[in-house]
Amino acid sequence: MGESTGGKGDGVLYVQKGPATMTEMSSHDLARAREQTDVVLLPFGALEAHGDHLPLGTDSMEAREICRRVALRLADSGCPVVIGPVIPFGSSNFHLGYPGTVSLKPETLIALSRDVCLSLYQSGFRRFVFVHGHDGSLPSMMVAAQILVEETPAAEAMVLNWLTPLSKVYSTIQLSKASEGHGGEGETARLLVTHPELVHPERSEPFHLTSEQMRKLQGPEHIKTGGAIFYSTRKYPNDYIGTPGLARPETGEKGYGVIVEWICAVIQRDLFGGAVVP
């Protein structure tokens, strides 16, 4: 190893707080954790354009942070879980028209997820919780969960779409009164919480669609019920939607609060026999 030159590229970009994902644990750390639990959270990220104000890995960072907070909260409740490796790519074909986007075909994402889960099954995990950072991956995640359960004698899997509870409170936690979507106020605010060095709202202008365009693009009624709409590649109107300049870390904290509370309630109820989800 050479000495640091102090030149461009040597700076600290951001600091990630624990608990560690499997990536930062030793094999022995993992074995010890496995003795405490057979539940693993899998953060499904993505590498895709989010305007000039957010990094390409935004969705991976969000998924990791959600799992980190969920694991902390559950540990406090006596429900230990392990955080699996962040899956760094998703199905992002809507955004392939924007540089830097890497998109897996659904069959590739399903195969990747299957192999990751079957490996973790060999490590003794039996209950798998898939947490998305990018909703375009949800259909493949569901198929992968189904395959995992069919191919193993004892696996259980759940796929949690936190956009459903979050979308119900958007209007009460966000400052914007206009349509906010991919890379907009909410998502920018969540990145401000964890990676402020990588967020540059000053590089963005508000970009909005009419409510009719927004309905066709994101279909809030579909999001609220856990469904989705799909488009052909390169039809997405911009690489972000909304007013990133309104993003505040407090808003991001509120968003994470809603997401984490809901996920923890579902996991406690369904995997640990806890209270009913409100």
Ligand SMILES: [Zn+2]
């Ligand atoms: Zn995103």
